[in-house]
Amino acid sequence: MIKRRRGWSGVERNVWYFVQQAKRKATSVALSVVGPVRRPPRQSEQRGAARVPHGVAASLSRRTQPTPLKTARESETRHRHRASPILRHTRTQPFFCGAAEMAKVPVIDLRLTGAASPEESARLREACERLGCFRVTGHGAPPELLAEMKAAVRLLFDLPDDAKRRNTDVIPGSGYVAPSATNALYEAFGLLDAAAPADVDAFCARLDAPPGVRETVKAYAEKMHDVIVDVAGKLASSMGLDQEERCSFKDWPCQFRINKYNYTEDTVGSSGVQVHTDSSFLTVLQEDECVGGLEVLDPATGEFVPVDPVAGSFLINIGDVGTAWSNGRLHNVKHRVRCVAPVPRISIAMFLLAPKDGRVSAPETFVDADRPRRYKAFNYDDYRRLRMSNGEHAGEALARLEA
Numbered sequence: 001m002i003k004r005r006r007g008w009s010g011v012e013r014n015v016w017y018f019v020q021q022a023k024r025k026a027t028s029v030a031l032s033v034v035g036p037v038r039r040p041p042r043q044s045e046q047r048g049a050a051r052v053p054h055g056v057a058a059s060l061s062r063r064t065q066p067t068p069l070k071t072a073r074e075s076e077t078r079h080r081h082r083a084s085p086i087l088r089h090t091r092t093q094p095f096f097c098g099a100a101e102m103a104k105v106p107v108i109d110l111r112l113t114g115a116a117s118p119e120e121s122a123r124l125r126e127a128c129e130r131l132g133c134f135r136v137t138g139h140g141a142p143p144e145l146l147a148e149m150k151a152a153v154r155l156l157f158d159l160p161d162d163a164k165r166r167n168t169d170v171i172p173g174s175g176y177v178a179p180s181a182t183n184a185l186y187e188a189f190g191l192l193d194a195a196a197p198a199d200v201d202a203f204c205a206r207l208d209a210p211p212g213v214r215e216t217v218k219a220y221a222e223k224m225h226d227v228i229v230d231v232a233g234k235l236a237s238s239m240g241l242d243q244e245e246r247c248s249f250k251d252w253p254c255q256f257r258i259n260k261y262n263y264t265e266d267t268v269g270s271s272g273v274q275v276h277t278d279s280s281f282l283t284v285l286q287e288d289e290c291v292g293g294l295e296v297l298d299p300a301t302g303e304f305v306p307v308d309p310v311a312g313s314f315l316i317n318i319g320d321v322g323t324a325w326s327n328g329r330l331h332n333v334k335h336r337v338r339c340v341a342p343v344p345r346i347s348i349a350m351f352l353l354a355p356k357d358g359r360v361s362a363p364e365t366f367v368d369a370d371r372p373r374r375y376k377a378f379n380y381d382d383y384r385r386l387r388m389s390n391g392e393h394a395g396e397a398l399a400r401l402e403a
């Protein structure tokens with residue numbers, strides 16, 4: 001949690017002020033996602049005495065107020081068949097795709113996995129084998145931290161272009177990604193290794209991030225590392241690996257990708273990001289709690305299914321390393337993002353990449369006469385380069401590594 005301190009500069013005070021505003025706003029949105037609960041007006045609102053932000057806070061606060069829309073129309077069918085559903089945008093009406101479809105993504109309560117409930121562990125494993133995707137609750141990351149991180153990230157995206165480009169690659173594609181011909185609405189910051197405090201510091205220093213933002217990014221990286229290691233460990237245990245084989249997840253490098261989709265009224269219905277799989281072992285995604293648009297490919301039907309966010313939960317995706325490491329048991333889910341609303345969308349992905357030494361190879365537990373070794377051992381960085389050089393972003397490159 002960021003504490004206000006004496007001795008801050010004007011800009012730092014403004015940043016702190018904005019983070020507090022954003023936290024309040026996020027809490028109000030989160031409440032609206034959970035149900036039609038409206039908080040009672042605060043005293044200051046009743047008196048009409050709104051606080052007026054100034055300086056950096058004022059410009060950010062203006063920018064994050066969504067443009068009021070002229071049309072209000074409920075979605076009856078999936079948005080991909082026609083222009084996206086556009087709802088009147090108030091804080092209690094987020095832009096989602098279709099709640100009926102969400103049922104297809106299993107929701108796993110992490111507190112119930114492991115010894116607490118073999119059934120919940122089996123559901124976790126089955127979700128990874130069938131769909132390659134599930135939602136987790138009971139992860140232990142406090143909602144205030146998630147809201148603070150969103151606010152901090154918005155500040156980073158407001159940096160000038162030359163400052164953003166100081167977020168250079170550590171390995172190909174790990175730094176700042178500018179809008180491109182393929183993904184014109186999309187930009188992203190990258191941080192490798194998000195599990196290493198020194199790398200998190202270096203990321204913030206390069207961007208000249210204010211102290212409040214640095215504290216938030218560090219706290220978030222630390223907490224999300226705990227979450228991702230917990231999910232990976234529980235998945236490994238559900239697949240029958242013993243403690244010794246799975247404890248090493250703590251040392252695996254992690255990458256942050258902080259995504260922004262620059263949507264406008266003219267972009268509704270177009271692609272936010274192309275179809276891809278994640279190259280990593282698994283991903284923990286903090287979605288935009290107000291703007292949907294993520295779709296996952298259901299292997300059973302060959303159809304993309306909209307996945308609406310659920311406040312307070314994370315979406316977990318299995319990536320290419322997950323498939324190779326499990327000797328083909330886990331499914332690397334293809335996904336894409338579509339623009340469903342004329343307001344910017346932010347999401348934060350943490351990827352658990354591959355073992356520390358970069359060598360990806362299925363443990364012996366997953367190999368037997370019925371399931372012979374499917375992939376040759378490979379180096380993760382080489383694999384990433386292979387994907388990029390051949391433009392094979394949707395798991396196709398794995399076929400090149402078959403044993």
Ligand SMILES: O=C(O)CCC(=O)C(=O)O
Nearest residue numbers: 257259278294337347349
């Ligand atoms: O923004 C999203 O919802 C998905 C992001 C994503 O697919 C990625 O970062 O790989």
